[in-house]
Amino acid sequence: MEKQDILKLKPIGVIHSPYHAGQTPYQGCGREEIGEVEVFEQFAEGLTDIEGFSHIVLIYWLHKSKGYSLMVRTPWDTKPHGLFTTRSPNRPCPLGLSVVRLVAREKNILKVKDLDAIDGTPLLDIKPYVPTIDKKSDIKIGWLEKKRG
Template sequence: MIEIRYKPIGIIRTPFKEPKGVPIQSSVAKGVRGEVIVFPEYAEGLKDLDGFSHIILIYHFHLAKPGSLLVKPYMHDEYHGVFATRAPSRPNPIGISVVRLLRIEGNILYVEDVDIVDETPLLDIKPYVPEFDIRRVDRIGWLERNVHKLPYTRDDGRFSRG
């Protein structure tokens, strides 16, 4: 298998200085603002992004401790396979968040509904398009019994480095 390496294209700035206390999904981070600073060499790639109200940020969980294949997720007291969770400690610590794009000024994106730790390395940006991204689902696994906890669940530090 070949080695895969990604290089950050920017940095995400938010009010959250550590993982503990961060909302665990952007859907419950209503009104939390941040900035996405795209490195100048990638700024040309922002052309026409301002036509979208929401974007998908893909980033590296830089503060996550090494992952285990079995994890106890935030909204449940039982262990689950890491791929049945959105825990940040995983074999490839990649995160995704859908955020509202407020405006773009040069290479800085002003965003809202942010559930990301300050100074998180940005790997990619994609436009959020409901016709592409929304699916009708029949089941949501173990979360079906726990999703009601989402509005008040915050990162408690269990997946953070030391």
């Protein structure tokens, strides 16, 4: 194994979600169910000031991911597409990303909406969603353009 292949990822918390495998809504968008993002006590100080943000980005480990295929069939097309043009949870490095609505904070617990991670998902990082950084214009969405219509 090469030195650059050795990465140590240490969870900063765990996602408590109303969803179990096979039940999650697509990208969680617009769903009103509340999930709880537990940040371990030793990292809780890092949540200082987070209440001022309406949306946050969660980065997590898709711990129940099983293998992967580089060409993937999705519900959105009859043709397979390259894995890295999809949000399939089955990936060589199964990182998940969700932009969620922050509803409330109770100490080290963040109550959020729009989750699509299953219960027990290890949380790797939290970042603020900042439109001036994250919102882009002149977007093309490749083969997913079909789904938009």
